Amino acid sequence: MRYLTDRKRAVGKGASGSGTEHFWWMTMSSVALAFLVPTFIFVFGSAIGGTQEEVIAHFARPFPAILTGLVTLVGMRHFAKGAQVMLEDYTQGSLRKGLVILVYSLSYVITALVLYALAKMTFLSIVLNSAN
DSSP states (O other), rough: OTTTOOHHHTTTOHHHHOHHHHHHHHHHHHHHHHHHHHHHHHHHHTTTOOHHHHHHHHSHHHHHHHHHHHHHHHHHHHHHHHHHHHHHHHHOOOHHHHHHHHHHHHHHHHHHHHHHHHEEEEEEEEHHHHHO
């Protein structure tokens, strides 16, 4: 071991190599969310106060459904990656791994539930329109 150079001792103990990719993902998703969220608030706000059939018909249309899906997908990925950074900075060992898995699982469950709800609203809209 005493014949190793300083460089050889340092190899493999530096940055993981994924920091730049993570930074760019967070930057691009935050820019996307800066445009998507205000649009989503406007679209979602226009559905508030309607009956169940009106809300289902509203979110069964392509633009509100696609916008809601995009906000959910990008938002939950942004949440998971941001929470991962926070957890990696402030926790250690097995607790860190468990919490990161929990955060990613939570984001996937929320995404799946929202996409399921959108698909169900679209299906219900088709069924309600065919009944009329």
